Structure formats: structure tokens, C-alpha cells
Amino acid sequence: MCGKKIKMKTIVETKFYNINKKIKFESGAEFGPITVAYETYGKLNEKKDNAILVIHALTGNAHAAFYNSEQDKKPGWWDDMIGSDKAFDTDKYFIISTNILGGCSGTTGPSSINPETNKPYALNFPVFTIEDTIKVQKELLDYFGIEKLYAVAGGSMGGMQAMQFAISYPDKVESVILIATTSRLSPQAIAFNAVGRNSIISDPNWNNGDYYDKDLKPDRGLSNARMIGHITYLCEEAMYNKFGRRLQDKDKYDFNFDIDFQVESYLAHQGQVFVDRFDANSYLYITKAVDYFDPAEKYGSLSNAFKDVNAKFLVISFDTDWLFPSSQSKEIVKTLMNLDKDVSYCEIKSPCGHDAFLLEFEIQTKIIKSFLNKQEGKRA
Amino acid sequence: MCGKKIKMKTIVETKFYNINKKIKFESGAEFGPITVAYETYGKLNEKKDNAILVIHALTGNAHAAFYNSEQDKKPGWWDDMIGSDKAFDTDKYFIISTNILGGCSGTTGPSSINPETNKPYALNFPVFTIEDTIKVQKELLDYFGIEKLYAVAGGSMGGMQAMQFAISYPDKVESVILIATTSRLSPQAIAFNAVGRNSIISDPNWNNGDYYDKDLKPDRGLSNARMIGHITYLCEEAMYNKFGRRLQDKDKYDFNFDIDFQVESYLAHQGQVFVDRFDANSYLYITKAVDYFDPAEKYGSLSNAFKDVNAKFLVISFDTDWLFPSSQSKEIVKTLMNLDKDVSYCEIKSPCGHDAFLLEFEIQTKIIKSFLNKQEGKRA
Numbered sequence: 001m002c003g004k005k006i007k008m009k010t011i012v013e014t015k016f017y018n019i020n021k022k023i024k025f026e027s028g029a030e031f032g033p034i035t036v037a038y039e040t041y042g043k044l045n046e047k048k049d050n051a052i053l054v055i056h057a058l059t060g061n062a063h064a065a066f067y068n069s070e071q072d073k074k075p076g077w078w079d080d081m082i083g084s085d086k087a088f089d090t091d092k093y094f095i096i097s098t099n100i101l102g103g104c105s106g107t108t109g110p111s112s113i114n115p116e117t118n119k120p121y122a123l124n125f126p127v128f129t130i131e132d133t134i135k136v137q138k139e140l141l142d143y144f145g146i147e148k149l150y151a152v153a154g155g156s157m158g159g160m161q162a163m164q165f166a167i168s169y170p171d172k173v174e175s176v177i178l179i180a181t182t183s184r185l186s187p188q189a190i191a192f193n194a195v196g197r198n199s200i201i202s203d204p205n206w207n208n209g210d211y212y213d214k215d216l217k218p219d220r221g222l223s224n225a226r227m228i229g230h231i232t233y234l235c236e237e238a239m240y241n242k243f244g245r246r247l248q249d250k251d252k253y254d255f256n257f258d259i260d261f262q263v264e265s266y267l268a269h270q271g272q273v274f275v276d277r278f279d280a281n282s283y284l285y286i287t288k289a290v291d292y293f294d295p296a297e298k299y300g301s302l303s304n305a306f307k308d309v310n311a312k313f314l315v316i317s318f319d320t321d322w323l324f325p326s327s328q329s330k331e332i333v334k335t336l337m338n339l340d341k342d343v344s345y346c347e348i349k350s351p352c353g354h355d356a357f358l359l360e361f362e363i364q365t366k367i368i369k370s371f372l373n374k375q376e377g378k379r380a
Numbered sequence: 381m382c383g384k385k386i387k388m389k390t391i392v393e394t395k396f397y398n399i400n401k402k403i404k405f406e407s408g409a410e411f412g413p414i415t416v417a418y419e420t421y422g423k424l425n426e427k428k429d430n431a432i433l434v435i436h437a438l439t440g441n442a443h444a445a446f447y448n449s450e451q452d453k454k455p456g457w458w459d460d461m462i463g464s465d466k467a468f469d470t471d472k473y474f475i476i477s478t479n480i481l482g483g484c485s486g487t488t489g490p491s492s493i494n495p496e497t498n499k500p501y502a503l504n505f506p507v508f509t510i511e512d513t514i515k516v517q518k519e520l521l522d523y524f525g526i527e528k529l530y531a532v533a534g535g536s537m538g539g540m541q542a543m544q545f546a547i548s549y550p551d552k553v554e555s556v557i558l559i560a561t562t563s564r565l566s567p568q569a570i571a572f573n574a575v576g577r578n579s580i581i582s583d584p585n586w587n588n589g590d591y592y593d594k595d596l597k598p599d600r601g602l603s604n605a606r607m608i609g610h611i612t613y614l615c616e617e618a619m620y621n622k623f624g625r626r627l628q629d630k631d632k633y634d635f636n637f638d639i640d641f642q643v644e645s646y647l648a649h650q651g652q653v654f655v656d657r658f659d660a661n662s663y664l665y666i667t668k669a670v671d672y673f674d675p676a677e678k679y680g681s682l683s684n685a686f687k688d689v690n691a692k693f694l695v696i697s698f699d700t701d702w703l704f705p706s707s708q709s710k711e712i713v714k715t716l717m718n719l720d721k722d723v724s725y726c727e728i729k730s731p732c733g734h735d736a737f738l739l740e741f742e743i744q745t746k747i748i749k750s751f752l753n754k755q756e757g758k759r760a
Contacts (some may be wrong), residue, residue: 019732025680027633027635031634040493061551068572070588096739123637124621125636126635127635140465141568150647176751184625185625186616186619187616187619187620187622187623187624187641187642188611188614188616188619188643188644190625190641190643190644191611191619191643191644191647192611194607194639194641194643194644194647194648195604195607195608195611195647197637198604198648198651199579199604201637202581202583202600202603202604204584220582221582223582224575224579224582224604227571227574227578228575228608229573231571231572231575233566233569234567236567236568238565239566239567239568240566242567245564245565245567245674245677247571253407253562253672254390255407255409255506255507256507257503257507257577257581257664257668259670260671260672261567261570261574262567263567263568263571263574263575264570264571266548267574267575268574271578284637291641292633292640294625297625347616371729
């Protein structure tokens with residue numbers, strides 16, 4: 001023990017809340033019961049006005065910070081941002097993180113058992129929207145008795161949900177942090193999602209979504225979809241830095257169809273590990289919700305969508321993010337400014353592309369801390 | 381007939397030349413015989429010094445201009461660029477266009493019958509490189525008795541081959557036209573090719589390349605690969621112009637996994653029509669050759685690769701091409717300039733992305749005509 005610094009792991013538990021009623025989805029479908037997997041960090045104060053809802057991206061889960069067990073090698077996906085004296089300071093705030101509706105990490109999704117049939121929902125799960133995912137999270141806030149969030153924050157798809165929260169519940173949130181996100185996917189981003197879904201759907205093992213009791217799962221389709229996704233999460237610069245044209249474990253070309261380049265090996269690995277933790281049907285449903293998100297279309301214009309929001313906004317984008325480029329963040333900021341809303345914007349220079357929101361902790365911490373502190377000041 | 385202008389179709393025939401010997405490939409494999417499918421337009425002069433070799437891109441064929449029959453609805457892939465008074469003027473020049481080695485439109489490829497087994501080569505076809513594809517075209521030039529090309533020109537992968545021609549045969553070409561090309565793929569471009577290949581290889585109907593006598597072909601994998609490719613051929617701007625977020629034949633979302641957006645419909649269509657005209661194994665081989673192309677790596681540096689070239693160069697890139705961005709063309713130009721070679725460069729503004737070399741005829745015609753005329757002037 002002498003001299004060796006032991007870092008204690010803080011253990012958190014993923015909990016489950018059951019919404020024992022049906023919720024009306026945007027499609028018109030009424031769906032329930034729904035179990036919501038969630039974790040919390042920090043303490044809810046007596047006034048219940050220090051809660052921050054942190055929302056994960058496409059394939060994330062409720063486990064945003066700390067460890068679920070002593071054996072865990074890695075902490076939650078935003079552990080560098082959530083904790084004592086971190087961007088989302090657990091000494092001050094009560095942080096809530098849930099798994100998305102339709103997901104496969106504890107919240108009810110297509111792989112969950114339909115209590116009416118005792119079989120997985122599969123494609124009987126209703127297609128849902130970003131607005132629907134927010135309705136589900138709102139139920140959990142009601143359970144906690146939280147009238148108004150101190151903040152809602154999310155990166156990428158999590159940012160879409162945070163934006164929708166401010167639109168759906170303008171009086172229920174004080175501030176909104178949107179990171180590496182967009183108010184609607186470009187046709188190119190839709191195209192990438194469509195090809196990913198096509199990859200799953202054209203895998204014969206997908207079997208029209210009915211594969212849960214089969215030996216063979218649509219792993220190859222799902223893996224390919226993930227590989228496509230990963231290309232869009234990295235920028236050219238990140239790819240040059242990480243891989244260049246370096247070969248994988250060899251000095252010269254193999255002249256066959258095995259993996260030659262490091263970038264191929266990386267993508268193949270990302271595809272492989274993904275199928276062990278993610279459900280192909282969840283991927284279809286969640287990417288569809290992302291494609292559908294378009295408040296400007298729904299409310300007539302982005303200005304109309306935002307006209308009743310009361311929250312203060314912090315918008316962060318990354319200069320090398322080509323999936324949700326800064327221009328899309330700037331459109332959000334411009335619209336809010338034209339409406340005379342309280343909005344701060346920061347474009348961070350980063351070599352990490354879209355993935356930067358999961359990697360650039362130092363600068364994000366400074367910006368978010370300052371934003372949340374200012375809010376505290378105004379409150380006091 | 382009164383007043384109706386009848387445009388006569390010029391009919392050309394695809395011809396075949398048999399290389400009745402083995403050619404040594406870069407991998408070390410010796411391969412032959414090889415049939416080369418080719419077309420020619422215009423007349424070879426007596427001195428045999430007016431020949432221009434025009435080289436197709438990834439999935440093209442020898443049919444570059446005019447019509448193969450009266451029934452053809454569309455002319456060859458570069459018909460707007462090849463003909464009387466066009467960029468490649470058939471009144472002056474003898475234009476040659478061949479199908480690439482390993483292709484599936486007449487030149488020997490994996491779908492061709494191996495005379496030793498009377499079965500398709502499939503994966504017994506040797507993996508080849510861009511340099512090997514040039515060796516094959518050089519055999520055809522020898523057959524014609526052409527000692528020196530007036531020019532070699534190509535877009536995208538065709539540009540790589542044109543570049544390699546100048547490197548492999550520095551005394552056999554007067555000028556080189558490189559359009560929307562690169563001296564090596566970025567890791568991102570390799571990644572897209574790798575995912576496309578993975579899509580084919582993970583299609584169970586691919587059957588380790590042995591599907592030619594089967595009812596089911598790896599159409600789904602090949603179609604998906606083509607869809608991925610098409611995303612990279614268009615730029616964001618082109619996608620917004622062509623599709624935006626418009627829905628396909630509907631006013632509102634379907635809330636299912638059918639096609640919702642026009643961009644999805646376009647990609648699905650591109651995938652479908654592709655499988656009718658292209659061979660999955662050819663796609664694997666040709667994309668691998670493209671990935672492998674890297675004269676800087678092969679010759680120690682790009683400068684070393686170019687040090688003996690004698691040709692004049694015209695390099696054209698398009699500002700919205702993100703697959704082979706202008707920066708990559710500029711690297712070629714800079715290297716040639718530092719070597720004191722004769723090089724002209726033009727970056728064309730276009731909303732068409734990488735596809736621009738197949739679409740922006742007017743400006744390309746002006747630039748190429750002027751370049752070829754200047755050469756003619758110097759000759760006279």
C-alpha cells in the first residue's frame with residue numbers, strides 16, 4: 001500500500017421507474033406501461049430546484065457517470081463532466097440521466113417483453129419521436145416532484161431532446177445546454193441513417209425484426225450500420241491523426257480482402273463491440289426519431305417553435321463537426337436572438353469532429369460551469 | 381416530319397482486344413490472357429500521334445460517348461465531353477476508352493470465365509493495382525502502334541490511372557488531365573470503401589465470392605455499398621438542392637420503416653439499378669485497387685514519383701468535392717511545380733460535389749480545349 005494512491009470508485013446503481021399508464025405518442029399510438037432506467041448523482045435539495053437532466057446521444061444509456069460496480073473498468077459515458085467540482089457539479093446539483101425510450105439499456109424498447117403477449121415487442125413497438133422521448137422523461141421528473149429543472153443538457157441527439165424539452169415544457173426548465181446538435185438533420189445525415197437502417201433491414205437475420213429467440217441475430221447489418229455511423233463521428237483531421245494511411249500489423253499490402261489499413265481495423269472493432277451491447281431494432285427506432293426531428297417543420301418555423309421558450313440557452317458546437325456542423329447551431333442561436341431570448345454561443349476548435357462532445361472536457365467544463373454559475377448568481 | 385428536328389444518333393461499337401500472354405501484376409501474380417473491351421471515337425492519323433486515352437471512374441465502362449444502338453436512350457458516360465468540337469474533339473483526336481481490368485463490362489474480371497477451369501474466376505482473380513490497370517491499357521496502345529499519347533485524361537479513379545500512366549511511361553504521353561482525383565485516398569475515403577466492401581462480404585449470398593451460378597446474388601450488400609458511395613459523390617449543397625428534407629410521395633411521416641424522405645428514395649433507387657449492371661466481386665477488387673493507390677508511399681515521396689514525368693499536366697478540382705477535396709489536387713500541383721514541371725491548375729466552383737466531373741461540361745470543355753489547343757500550338 002505504501003505510496004500507492006488508491007482511487008476509490010464511487011458506485012452508483014441504475015434504478016427503474018415504472019410509468020403505469022399509457023402515453024399518447026405523436027403518431028397517435030397510445031403506449032404503456034413504460035419502464036425508465038435512470039441514474040442520479042448528487043442530492044436533490046429541499047426546494048427541488050437543483051435538478052439537471054443530462055441526456056445521452058444515439059447509443060448511450062442511463063449510466064452517465066461513476067461506476068456501477070467495483071469491477072467496472074470504465075466509468076459512465078460523461079464521467080469527466082459529472083462529479084464533484086466538474087461541469088455538472090454533484091456538490092451543487094442533482095443530476096438525472098435516463099436511458100431513452102425505445103433503447104435497450106433498461107428503458108422499455110422493442111427488445112422488452114410486451115406484457116400482453118409475453119414476447120418482445122419487436123416491430124410492434126410504436127415508432128416514436130424526440131417529443132415522445134421527452135414526455136417519458138417528464139414522467140420521471142413528476143415522480144421526483146421536480147416542478148422546474150435547473151437545466152437540461154445534451155449532446156447530439158441528447159441536444160435535440162433538450163431543445164424539445166424547452167419547447168414542450170417552456171415553464172419547466174431554467175436553462176438549456178445544447179452541444180453538437182441540430183434542429184434538424186441535413187439530407188446527408190438522413191442518408192447516412194437510411195443506409196445504416198438499410199444495412200440492418202437487409203440482413204436476413206433481421207427477419208422483419210423478429211430475431212430475439214433466434215440463434216442468429218442481425219449482427220452483420222448492425223455492425224455495418226455502426227461502422228457507417230463512426231465515419232460520421234470523426235472528422236478528416238481526426239482520422240489522419242488517429243490512423244493516417246497506416247497499415248494494421250503489417251508492412252505491406254496483403255493483396256487480398258482482409259483488413260489492410262488501421263482505419264479498417266478500427267471500424268471493424270467498433271462494429272463488433274457494438275453488437276454486444278446494442279439491439280438492432282432499437283437502432284432502427286432511434287435513428288428514425290432523429291430523422292423525424294424537425295421543429296421548424298412541425299411548428300411552421302424554428303422561430304415559431306421557440307417563441308414561447310423561457311429558458312436561457314447555451315449552444316456549443318465544434319468547428320470540425322461535419323455531421324451537425326456549426327452552421328446548424330448558428331441557425332438556432334440566430335433564431336433565439338431574433339426572438340430576444342437569452343442565448344450564449346460558443347464554437348470550440350477541436351480536432352475531434354462530432355465526437356468532440358464526448359472528448360473535449362476541459363473547455364466544455366469551463367464554458368458550462370461559467371454558464372451555470374451565472375444562472376446561480378441571477379437566482380441569488 | 382415538318383419542322384421536327386431529327387437528331388441522328390452516331391452508333392459506335394464496343395470492341396475487344398485479346399492480350400494473349402500473361403502480365404506480371406504488382407502483387408507478383410502473373411495473369412492472362414486478358415480481354416480488353418474498348419471503344420474509339422475519331423480517327424487515328426498517319427503519324428499515330430493524335431490519340432487521347434480517356435479513362436473511366438469506379439463503376440464506368442468503355443462506352444464513353446455516342447450510342448451503341450439506335451435503341452439506346454442514353455449515350456456514353458462522357459458524351460458531352462467527347463465529339464465534334466467538344467472538349468475531346470473527335471474532328472482532331474482519336475479517342476480511346478477501355479473498360480478497367482477487373483471490371484464487369486467486357487474486360488476480363490472476376491466474373492469472366494477462367495479458361496483453365498471453365499468457371500468464373502471469382503476470388504481466384506488476382507488482386508491488382510492501379511499500376512496493373514495501366515499496364516493492360518498500354519498493351520492496347522501497342523496494338524494500335526501508338527508510341528506516344530497526345531493525352532491521357534480521367535476523372536476520379538480515372539485520374540489516378542492517368543497519373544500512374546505518366547509515372548509508369550514518362551516518354552509515352554505528352555499531356556495529362558487529372559480531374560477530381562487524388563494521389564492517395566484519405567483514411568475517411570478508405571473507410572467508406574471498407575464499409576462498402578464489408579456490406580458485400582457480409583451478405584450471405586456473396587458466399588465467399590462464389591455466387592455466379594446461384595439464383596441469389598449479393599444484391600443487397602452491393603446495393604448498400606452503392607448507396608454509401610453515392611452519399612460521398614454528392615455534397616451537402618447538392619443534397620439540399622436535390623432533396624432537402626422533402627418527403628417522398630407523402631405529406632407527413634409514415635411512422636414506420638418505409639421510405640419517408642426523397643433522399644432515401646434516391647439512394648434506394650441508385651442501389652437497385654446498380655445491381656443490374658455491376659458485379660459485386662468487381663466492386664471489391666476495384667475499390668481495393670483504389671485504396672492501394674499511393675505513389676508517394678511506393679516511390680518514397682510524391683516528388684520522387686513525379687521526378688521523371690515529362691508530360692504537361694492540367695489538374696482540375698471542384699470546390700465542393702469532399703471525397704477528393706481540392707487540397708489533394710493542390711498537393712499534386714505543388715509537387716509538380718516544385719519539380720519545375722509544366723502544370724496548370726483550376727478549381728471549379730460547382731454545387732455538384734465529386735460528381736461534378738460528370739456534370740459540369742461547359743466549364744470543363746473550355747479549360748480542356750484551351751489546354752489541348754495550347755499543346756497543339758507548341759507542337760506546330
